[in-house]
Amino acid sequence: MTSFNEFDLADMPQRYRANFINSLSGFKSANLIGTQTANGVFNLAVFNSVFHLGANPPLLGMVFRPHTVRRDTLENILETQHYTINHIHKNMIKQAHQTSAKYDKDISEFTAVGLTPEIHGAFPAPYVQESKIKIGLQMREVLPVKSNDTQIMVGEIKEIHLAQQLLSPDGHVELDQAEGIAISGLDTYHLPQLLARFDYATPT
Amino acid sequence: MTSFNEFDLADMPQRYRANFINSLSGFKSANLIGTQTANGVFNLAVFNSVFHLGANPPLLGMVFRPHTVRRDTLENILETQHYTINHIHKNMIKQAHQTSAKYDKDISEFTAVGLTPEIHGAFPAPYVQESKIKIGLQMREVLPVKSNDTQIMVGEIKEIHLAQQLLSPDGHVELDQAEGIAISGLDTYHLPQLLARFDYATPT
Numbered sequence: 001m002t003s004f005n006e007f008d009l010a011d012m013p014q015r016y017r018a019n020f021i022n023s024l025s026g027f028k029s030a031n032l033i034g035t036q037t038a039n040g041v042f043n044l045a046v047f048n049s050v051f052h053l054g055a056n057p058p059l060l061g062m063v064f065r066p067h068t069v070r071r072d073t074l075e076n077i078l079e080t081q082h083y084t085i086n087h088i089h090k091n092m093i094k095q096a097h098q099t100s101a102k103y104d105k106d107i108s109e110f111t112a113v114g115l116t117p118e119i120h121g122a123f124p125a126p127y128v129q130e131s132k133i134k135i136g137l138q139m140r141e142v143l144p145v146k147s148n149d150t151q152i153m154v155g156e157i158k159e160i161h162l163a164q165q166l167l168s169p170d171g172h173v174e175l176d177q178a179e180g181i182a183i184s185g186l187d188t189y190h191l192p193q194l195l196a197r198f199d200y201a202t203p204t
Numbered sequence: 205m206t207s208f209n210e211f212d213l214a215d216m217p218q219r220y221r222a223n224f225i226n227s228l229s230g231f232k233s234a235n236l237i238g239t240q241t242a243n244g245v246f247n248l249a250v251f252n253s254v255f256h257l258g259a260n261p262p263l264l265g266m267v268f269r270p271h272t273v274r275r276d277t278l279e280n281i282l283e284t285q286h287y288t289i290n291h292i293h294k295n296m297i298k299q300a301h302q303t304s305a306k307y308d309k310d311i312s313e314f315t316a317v318g319l320t321p322e323i324h325g326a327f328p329a330p331y332v333q334e335s336k337i338k339i340g341l342q343m344r345e346v347l348p349v350k351s352n353d354t355q356i357m358v359g360e361i362k363e364i365h366l367a368q369q370l371l372s373p374d375g376h377v378e379l380d381q382a383e384g385i386a387i388s389g390l391d392t393y394h395l396p397q398l399l400a401r402f403d404y405a406t407p408t
Contacts, residue, residue, distance in 0.1 A: 002368040003324075009262055009361065012375070019375035021259035024339055024364065026291055027379060027386040027396055028256065051255045052232065053267060054352040056212055056226035061356075063265075067352075078340060081232030087230055093400060095244045095309060101405040104259040112407065118209075135228055147358050148258040153263075154351050155365045157213065160228065164206040171216070171223035175388045181399070182231040182386045184379045192231055192386045194395035196297060200391070201305040203316065 023185045030181035030189065032096055033062070034084035034117070034126040035076035042117050042126045044109040045073045046096045048183040058157035060085065060137065066149040072105065077153065077180055081139045082124045086131035090179035094187045095130075120161065132163040132178045172197075234385035234393065236300055237266070238288035238321070238330040239280035246321050246330045248313040249277045250300045251373065252387040254289055262361035264289065270353040276309065281357065285343045286328045290335035294383035297393045324365065336367040336382045376401075390405045 009017060028048040029038055035043045047065075049063035064074045077083050088096045095113040103112050110117045117131035120136065127134040137155035166174050176194045181188060213221060230250040236281055239247045244291050253267035266289075268278045269331040281287050286395045314321045318335035324340070341359035351374040370378050380398045387393060 001365050002371070004280065004364045005319065006360075006362050009364075014260070016375035017262070018259045019372070020377065021262045021361065021381060022256055023336065023375075023377035024262075024289075024361065025254050025256040025264055026235055026384060027231055029232065031230055049255060050229050050300075051265075051267070052226055052229040052251060053349065054269075054354055055222045056218070057352060058221070058225045058228075059349075059352055060229055061255075061267075063255070065258075085228075090399065094402075097402045098405050098408070101407045103407050113268030141349070142375070143347045143349065143356070145257065145263075145345070145347065145358060147360070148261060148263055150258055152356065154349060156210075156351070157225065158210050160208045160213075161205050168223070169205070171220035171227075172389045172392065173224065173227035175227060176394060180230060180388075182394075182396045184384075184396075185376045187404070188376065189399045190380060190386075190396035191355065191399050192396040195385070195393045195395050197392040198298075198301045201302050203305045203307050204302070 019185055027182040027190065030088040030096070030183045032086040032088060032099065032128050033073050033133065034086060034128060035073050036080060036125055037076055038079055041106060042110050043072050043076055043109045044099050044115065044128065046088070046099045055152060059140065060155055060157065062153045064151045064153060074151070074153070077139055080124050083137055083155065084125045084127045085135040085137065086128035087133040087178065088181045089132060090181065090191055092130055093181060097187065098181070120159065123159065127161065132166060133173065134161040165192055224391055231386040231388055231394065234292040234300065234387045236290040236292060236303065236332050236335065237277050238290060239277050240284060240329055241280055241311050242283055246312045247276050247280055247308060248303050248319065248332065250292070250303045257358060263344065264359055264361065266357045266359070268355045268357060278357070281343055283355060284328050287341055287359065288329045288331045289339040290332035291337040291382065292385045293336060294385065294395055296334055297385060300393065315406065324363065327363065331365065336370060337377065338365040
């Protein structure tokens with residue numbers, strides 16, 4: 001075992017610390033966020049920060065970095081109030097990662113990386129056709145985090161489109177059957193294999 | 205493809221909806237949170253809601269459900285201001301899941317499930333000896349989420365203890381080499397296998 005204290009962390013080179021700290025929460029979700037500008041340009045961006053916030057009402061959270069970098073996704077959501085979350089699968093990881101490149105604002109990442117926008121009814125944000133689990137959300141609130149000037153977007157799930165065979169009789173979605181991805185650190189993609197599903201635990 | 209709208213979600217039986225919505229964020233981190241009461245009773249609880257919030261300062265977030273259920277972990281943190289996050293590995297999943305059983309308040313889950321508390325110096329919360337990646341945090345702020353009365357705990361990383369061989373030369377921690385776990389839904393445990401690590405993306 002090796003140990004680091006807060007002074008060791010403060011002394012680390014920036015990129016080293018980013019890799020290190022980004023690994024410490026454990027495995028992360030791997031999603032593509034679809035939005036559109038007021039002019040109808042589709043935007044797509046890989047996020048590893050989507051997290052479950054509650055089932056009733058159905059809410060998901062997502063972290064945005066401070067306003068020192070361009071944040072097209074956040075600006076589009078604040079403008080249109082809507083966004084999509086699309087799961088990343090094994091056969092999409094290259095394209096998904098490539099959406100993190102800094103393209104000009106009038107270029108759609110869909111076109112740039114070779115993924116297909118899909119529109120459902122009147123929902124004002126594009127889904128990713130190649131994804132097997134797609135979620136349409138409406139913005140509910142934005143939580144400012146004082147400790148580091150990040151913001152947490154809270155969205156309510158308004159619609160879900162998924163491949164029927166992934167849905168278990170009890171509502172569980174078999175992410176491993178979809179070849180869903182887990183991210184570690186900033187840039188490392190993993191394929192999770194099912195180990196076990198447990199019953200509700202009671203004292204023994 | 206099959207679709208669900210917000211009315212379909214509202215009509216679902218509670219347990220079905222819990223399984224369904226809990227699957228939709230994607231794979232989740234798998235951690236054991238160690239705390240202690242003012243009387244020094246060690247508490248240990250499995251959490252799938254720890255998420256990365258920022259590297260500088262080093263911050264992690266964690267979701268707590270509304271105050272309608274007993275929340276020993278939250279109460280201990282509010283009292284002692286400190287907690288530990290310990291990664292769950294393949295050989296610990298049964299014990300980790302069993303910590304979610306409702307034990308009496310004066311019973312330590314460490315003893316009940318067969319995991320070993322480990323104290324480092326003066327840090328006022330127990331680590332899990334069996335874990336290969338252990339993080340000591342101090343509470344920074346609690347964010348109330350109006351949309352569903354959950355609370356997000358924001359903690360600053362104060363110390364880290366990890367198996368040296370997991371640390372790459374550039375700071376990335378090889379969670380797959382540690383046989384780290386990803387959770388889906390409420391109760392399903394997966395072993396992620398490394399697929400690829402990508403360079404920083406630039407427009408092509």
